[in-house]
Amino acid sequence: QLQLQESGPGLVKPSETLSLTCTVSGGSISSNTYYWGWIRQPPGKGLEWIGSIYYSGSAYYNPSLKSRVTISVDTSKNQFSLRLSSATAADTAVYYCARHHWSGSYCYFDYWGQGTLVTVSS
Amino acid sequence: QSVLTQPPSVSGAPGQRVTISCTGSGSNIGAGYDVHWYQQLPGTAPKLLIYGNSDRPSGVPDRFSGSKSGTSASLAISGLQAGDEADYYCQSYDSSLSASVFGGGTKLTVL
Numbered sequence: 549q550l551q552l553q554e555s556g557p558g559l560v561k562p563s564e565t566l567s568l569t570c571t572v573s574g575g576s577i578s579s580n581t582y583y584w585g586w587i588r589q590p591p592g593k594g595l596e597w598i599g600s601i602y603y604s605g606s607a608y609y610n611p612s613l614k615s616r617v618t619i620s621v622d623t624s625k626n627q628f629s630l631r632l633s634s635a636t637a638a639d640t641a642v643y644y645c646a647r648h649h650w651s652g653s654y655c656y657f658d659y660w661g662q663g664t665l666v667t668v669s670s
Numbered sequence: 671q672s673v674l675t676q677p678p679s680v681s682g683a684p685g686q687r688v689t690i691s692c693t694g695s696g697s698n699i700g701a702g703y704d705v706h707w708y709q710q711l712p713g714t715a716p717k718l719l720i721y722g723n724s725d726r727p728s729g730v731p732d733r734f735s736g737s738k739s740g741t742s743a744s745l746a747i748s749g750l751q752a753g754d755e756a757d758y759y760c761q762s763y764d765s766s767l768s769a770s771v772f773g774g775g776t777k778l779t780v781l
Binding site for chain 1: 672702704706714727759762768770771
């Protein structure tokens with residue numbers, strides 16, 4: 549059974565960079581069928597796609613966050629990572645990593661991590 | 671404001687059938703991109719409920735069904751149970767934004 553687990557600091561200071569890693573187990577991140585994505589959810593609010601990456605390193609980002617986001621992949625560790633620069637209180641959210649099935653008209657997230665709360669505060 | 675519009679809340683009595691709508695536009699649902707639905711129980715991660723407009727992943731009861739027409743989609747839940755109380759989100763792809771987009775979510779209350 550595929551499992552994803554987010555890890556990283558739960559508290560980030562304003563203007564600093566938020567960094568998270570997702571470790572994939574029970575399957576290979578190097579599959580040529582899937583992308584691997586990050587989604588966030590501010591407290592009490594809805595879901596927002598941040599971006600996704602293919603095992604080759606090709607990444608796609610939400611235009612609203614593109615200037616601040618970098619997603620990378622480490623196939624040797626079966627991990628992918630998120631970096632969000634110049635963090636503000638508006639970036640406080642539960643961050644989820646997920647497997648992203650993206651092909652043609654299909655674009656959905658079928659396996660999710662449990663999520664990790666990141667608070668941006670001094 | 672979300673690109674995909676959902677009602678903030680719906681409710682129904684146990685055993686009843688409810689539907690949740692998801693309205694998009696010509697750059698997402700109307701452009702032929704599939705609609706997918708997620709169930710988020712309180713305090714948990716979203717779970718894929720419906721993919722490809724109407725397909726159910728293994729393990730999802732057939733009480734849950736999805737449909738799509740034009741620029742809108744719907745999720746139907748029949749035989750409501752107390753355990754169905756959750757937030758439900760629709761999701762698709764928007765070609766104008768070049769982004770995966772979610773609806774604002776609908777809170778289902780079982781009376």
